[in-house]
Amino acid sequence: MGSLAIARLSVVETLRRKEFYVVLVLVLGLAGWMLMLNLGSSGAGRFAKDIVMQAIWLASFALAVPLAARQISSDVEQKTVYVLMSRPIHRWHYVVGRALGASAASIVCFASMFAVLVIMLLAKGAGSIADMGLWQAFILQIAALVMLCSLAVCISVVATPGGAVTFSLILLLVTRYGSASILSRIEHMPAVARETAWAVYIALPHFEFFNISQRVVHGWGALPADMFLQSLVYGFVCSVFFTTLAAVIFRKRWL
Amino acid sequence: MNAPAIEAKGLTVEYKTGRIRKLAVDRLTFHVERGEIVGFIGPNGAGKTSTIKALLDFTPVSGGMCSIAGIPSRDPKSRKNLGYMPEISYYPKYLTFSEFLHVCAAVSGIPARLRPEAVMRAAKLVAMEGHLRSKLAGFSKGMLQQAGCAQALVHDPEILILDEPMSGLDPVARMRMRHLLSELRDDGKTILFSSHELSEIEMVADRILLMNKGQLLSEGSISEVVGQSDNLEQAFLRLLEEELPWAA
Amino acid sequence: MAICAAVTALLLSTILVPKLRSATPQADDILVQALGGTAGLAADQAYREADVYFHGGNAVRRRPGDRPAHDLPLAKWIARMQGEAAPRTHRHLGGVEEKEILPWFAVAVRLNPHHIEAWSTGSYWYFRTGNRERALRFASDGIKSNPGNYRLYLDRGIVFYHLRKWDDSVRDLESARRLWKNLNEDSPYDLRAIEGYLSYAKSHRPSVTAR
Numbered sequence: 001m002g003s004l005a006i007a008r009l010s011v012v013e014t015l016r017r018k019e020f021y022v023v024l025v026l027v028l029g030l031a032g033w034m035l036m037l038n039l040g041s042s043g044a045g046r047f048a049k050d051i052v053m054q055a056i057w058l059a060s061f062a063l064a065v066p067l068a069a070r071q072i073s074s075d076v077e078q079k080t081v082y083v084l085m086s087r088p089i090h091r092w093h094y095v096v097g098r099a100l101g102a103s104a105a106s107i108v109c110f111a112s113m114f115a116v117l118v119i120m121l122l123a124k125g126a127g128s129i130a131d132m133g134l135w136q137a138f139i140l141q142i143a144a145l146v147m148l149c150s151l152a153v154c155i156s157v158v159a160t161p162g163g164a165v166t167f168s169l170i171l172l173l174v175t176r177y178g179s180a181s182i183l184s185r186i187e188h189m190p191a192v193a194r195e196t197a198w199a200v201y202i203a204l205p206h207f208e209f210f211n212i213s214q215r216v217v218h219g220w221g222a223l224p225a226d227m228f229l230q231s232l233v234y235g236f237v238c239s240v241f242f243t244t245l246a247a248v249i250f251r252k253r254w255l
Numbered sequence: 256m257n258a259p260a261i262e263a264k265g266l267t268v269e270y271k272t273g274r275i276r277k278l279a280v281d282r283l284t285f286h287v288e289r290g291e292i293v294g295f296i297g298p299n300g301a302g303k304t305s306t307i308k309a310l311l312d313f314t315p316v317s318g319g320m321c322s323i324a325g326i327p328s329r330d331p332k333s334r335k336n337l338g339y340m341p342e343i344s345y346y347p348k349y350l351t352f353s354e355f356l357h358v359c360a361a362v363s364g365i366p367a368r369l370r371p372e373a374v375m376r377a378a379k380l381v382a383m384e385g386h387l388r389s390k391l392a393g394f395s396k397g398m399l400q401q402a403g404c405a406q407a408l409v410h411d412p413e414i415l416i417l418d419e420p421m422s423g424l425d426p427v428a429r430m431r432m433r434h435l436l437s438e439l440r441d442d443g444k445t446i447l448f449s450s451h452e453l454s455e456i457e458m459v460a461d462r463i464l465l466m467n468k469g470q471l472l473s474e475g476s477i478s479e480v481v482g483q484s485d486n487l488e489q490a491f492l493r494l495l496e497e498e499l500p501w502a503a
Numbered sequence: 504m505a506i507c508a509a510v511t512a513l514l515l516s517t518i519l520v521p522k523l524r525s526a527t528p529q530a531d532d533i534l535v536q537a538l539g540g541t542a543g544l545a546a547d548q549a550y551r552e553a554d555v556y557f558h559g560g561n562a563v564r565r566r567p568g569d570r571p572a573h574d575l576p577l578a579k580w581i582a583r584m585q586g587e588a589a590p591r592t593h594r595h596l597g598g599v600e601e602k603e604i605l606p607w608f609a610v611a612v613r614l615n616p617h618h619i620e621a622w623s624t625g626s627y628w629y630f631r632t633g634n635r636e637r638a639l640r641f642a643s644d645g646i647k648s649n650p651g652n653y654r655l656y657l658d659r660g661i662v663f664y665h666l667r668k669w670d671d672s673v674r675d676l677e678s679a680r681r682l683w684k685n686l687n688e689d690s691p692y693d694l695r696a697i698e699g700y701l702s703y704a705k706s707h708r709p710s711v712t713a714r
Binding site: 013016079252254 | 308311312313314315331332333334335337338339341343345346347349350354358359361362363364403406410
């Protein structure tokens with residue numbers, strides 16, 4: 001109950017800050033523009049779908065990371081943590097509550113923007129709500145957001161909010177968009193360095209598992225059910241790991 | 256059952272900043288019996304806040320022990336019947352007063368169906384029921400202090416630890432706070448409160464704990480501590496005089 | 504908030520600048536100025552995206568799941584997951600689907616009005632997907648931005664040829680021949696194409712006999 005109440009705090013805070021609404025308006029503007037845009041390819045919807053999806057995916061990350069990174073650090077800095085920690089809760093209740101709250105708030109923001117995407121697709125005739133791939137992409141992006149929020153909360157317990165944002169974004173962008181480059185570099189390393197690099201690469205949080213937007217845009221259909229479930233389990237395990245690590249570190253922290 | 260409401264035995268709190276170690280609390284031993292109001296006084300840097308933080312498990316204890324109602328402070332159960340009002344009233348500004356109290360009640364374990372009643376009761380105790388729908392961002396310092404007192408009382412705790420409860424309050428609000436503390440004591444609650452307002456302490460406290468440089472300098476009833484001096488302030492300065500040779 | 508403001512400014516700049524349909528891309532395009540030196544990189548990326556779209560989202564460059572994974576089961580599992588997340592099978596768009604690649608040419612030339620490949624390939628694909636008037640306009644806009652380049656005259660000449668507008672075709676092909684330079688390995692083939700189409704176009708013109 002304590003964790004849920006703390007989580008609700010994060011959602012309320014996000015919905016009362018202005019950034020989310022500015023981003024939502026931008027996404028609405030972008031979607032509207034895509035609807036009106038005619039680049040000599042009437043009837044072709046992939047371009048609009050791709051642009052709006054990428055914008056929404058990136059916007060959801062841009063909202064989630066700072067939100068998660070400042071949860072605990074701003075509480076400790078502003079001493080608002082005292083009001084919560086003076087209650088009969090363990091420190092891990094608090095950390096779990098903040099991680100859950102950041103995730104929930106990010107999901108709310110993302111779901112709002114996703115609704116804009118669905119409306120745009122229906123208006124443009126470029127998609128169907130029966131498209132299983134589209135809903136898989138939605139769920140996987142939620143899993144990615146939860147994992148990212150847990151990571152950012154974990155890093156924020158040991159680093160400044162700015163550091164947590166930077167490091168989280170670097171990990172996200174490197175794994176989501178740079179896996180091919182990393183692998184080609186690893187291949188050319190000497191044997192010992194290669195083994196070490198492989199170990200580090202395997203240990204990285206692999207956000208690229210959750211990015212099936214290209215499958216959706218180009219009509220490759222839904223992921224096989226077992227792959228979809230494995231991605232979700234992976235996201236869940238990573239989220240639990242990062243949150244647990246944050247709780248363990250926070251246990252020793254002076255308030 | 257017979258354990259004191261608040262107890263510290265040989266409590267030691269040490270801060271480490273890089274290689275520098277600072278002893279904030281040095282083998283402090285005291286207790287607060289159930290149903291009494293104890294004033295916790297001392298100059299700045301005496302270790303009062305460090306002691307309170309140790310009681311609340313905000314800082315780790317380097318030595319000794321401290322407990323609330325017989326339960327070691329490290330156990331969150333020790334805070335089940337504890338209300339704490341921090342010195343600095345930083346609360347989530349985006350919440351309304353009512354929402355803030357609801358969150359505090361929820362985290363304290365009050366069931367949802369009982370929370371509205373608990374929130375209203377706490378607001379009435381601090382005479383702020385008219386501000387329940389106002390955002391905390393619009394509160395003055397005095398109002399935030401009262402909001403802080405309300406959140407400490409929302410779950411009807413048996414034991415209260417108040418850090419500078421009079422800070423920022425106007426004379427009327429101070430009188431109300433003194434009256435509230437007395438009422439709470441008459442209800443059987445135990446209160447440990449630290450304050451620099453010695454006159455306020457003199458009016459409400461049953462006992463005094465005087466601390467300096469991490470150690471307990473004096474302990475006893477008001478009359479015992481005041482002794483030959485005219486008032487508590489004089490006694491305070493007298494007791495510290497040995498530590499401050501330049502004091503007149 | 505700073506990021507939001509920057510994104511808003513960028514979006515507004517693209518909307519306020521006259522639409523591609525009616526305007527000749529200009530060097531002082533607000534979007535191009537806003538992106539500065541990265542506009543060229545963005546244009547190249549947009550051109551590559553057209554190719555990716557033609558292959559159904561399958562990037563020609565190697566994907567993570569292609570690489571031989573480490574022997575560890577975990578590494579192999581990661582490679583498999585990466586491979587499933589992104590399109591893998593080599594395929595080409597066909598029929599009506601080919602239209603999907605067109606927006607990227609428009610974006611590429613908007614970002615870099617001197618991207619000859621984008622003008623040339625875009626004009627071809629507009630024509631191939633049945634939008635002949637657009638193909639003509641596209642090539643014309645390319646010529647306006649790059650009046651000294653023979654390729655675009657060749658492309659427009661070919662479009663006119665297929666539209667059976669022989670005089671226009673001959674005019675453009677003669678311009679292409681006049682401007683032709685041996686710029687790269689494709690240039691000799693372009694010259695052969697110019698000569699060939701010119702000959703055919705002239706032979707179709709009733710009043711002119713082929714040389």
